[in-house]
């Protein structure tokens with residue numbers, strides 16, 4: 001059975017496939033599930049996976065990913081609202097909010113939600129770093145303002161970022177579990 005990865009981003013589907021190579025095929029499904037308002041990425045991922053499975057009327061299991069950027073000095077903002085904040089406030093102005101803080105630590109967290117219709121499981125991965133003035137042209141989203149080991153994620157090439165990223169770690173944990181099923 002193939003896994004249907006619900007995402008608008010074909011790079012994420014390719015990344016998932018690279019982890020699951022030799023285990024299963026990953027098919028990208030661009031379904032726009034309802035992002036419930038919640039403080040919890042787990043709750044959003046569980047609901048998203050189950051809604052997509054119910055609506056997309058097929059038997060192959062569903063995988064969704066929800067990511068948030070949690071800034072310590074801002075009490076974890078934007079967290080589960082990261083997509084909305086990127087669209088409205090933007091990445092440059094988030095940097096402006098953090099610029100005057102002494103503590104600029106932040107963390108990305110990705111929660112993958114998997115369901116096969118019988119059971120639903122979640123898998124997480126995190127990456128700790130620092131918010132900095134935007135640098136680099138690669139990546140997407142908040143990558144230009146997130147520094148890890150002296151480089152922003154936007155300064156890394158894709159393989160370098162994927163090897164250390166929150167989503168990469170969540171995919172590795174998921175793959176280990178799935179391979180045992």
Ligand code: ITT
Pocket residue numbers: 006007008009012065066067068069082083084086087139140141142143153165167
């Ligand atoms: P999907 O279609 O895959 O669901 P999305 O952008 O709606 O994409 P995510 O939960 O992956 O959903 O992302 C939430 C926000 O976090 C959004 O603003 C992204 O741009 C940003 N983001 C996600 N992963 C990121 C990464 O690896 N680096 C920088 N920003 C990221």
Ligand code: NA
Pocket residue numbers: 064065066067
């Ligand atoms: Na998502």
